[in-house]
Amino acid sequence: MQASTTSTTPVVLTAKALLLDMDGTIVNSDAVVERCWRDWARAHGLDPHEAMKVVHGRQGYATMALLLPDRPMELNHADNAVMLARETADTEGVEPVEGAPEFMAALGALPHALVTSADDALATARMAAADLPMPEVKVTAECVGASKPDPEGFLKGAAELGVDPADCVVFEDSAAGIAAGRAAGMRVIGVGPRAAAHGPTLHVEDLTSVRVAPDPSGSIRLTVHTSTA
Known part of the structure; x- marks a missing residue:
């Protein structure tokens, strides 16, 4: 099988908010x-x-x-x-996904939320172990009645940010998470080796392939170097 490479022509997306899964997406646990x-x-x-x-x-x-x-x-x-x-x-071996520190720093005060299947204690422990900032808005296991692939978590994240689901971009690594994001009516950037097979809108090997910046329109501008087979 031919190894994945990074395309030379980036894809540019705009969004009003980003919704981030944790495990496998920004934190390698x-x-x-x-x-x-x-x-x-x-x-x-x-x-x-x-x-x-x-x-x-x-x-x-x-x-x-x-x-x-x-x-x-x-x-x-x-x-x-x-x-x-x-x-x-157990936080032994927990570390940021490659590119995650720079990605989270670039997000800064731009609208974003953590949407994770971890509970609050686990999310707090893993984000701290990976030395990543915890988003002000977070949707953890205690906040929802249904697990991914149900879209409840992502819809709740969008609602808490006051953004229409269609204006959100989800970052996910798993089949369940990608299905949840798509069921919520959102575009999904799949991160890492698990994501490619599950139909994300775009796929990247890690977060070094994504650049985040404010757009003059007031939106978030994403420049994505997608991975290709």
């Missing part, structure tokens, strides 16, 4: 996620490799429901609380 979820999968007699195909992007209870469809949901919620506590305490 794969090491922790794999440690915790592989242990959980083995403890429940599941193939860890197969489990890892569905854990990204969803709240933990929703992942558990997919992997153990006949299991009572209250057990999933109980296990999810334990999982969140373990993940919050």
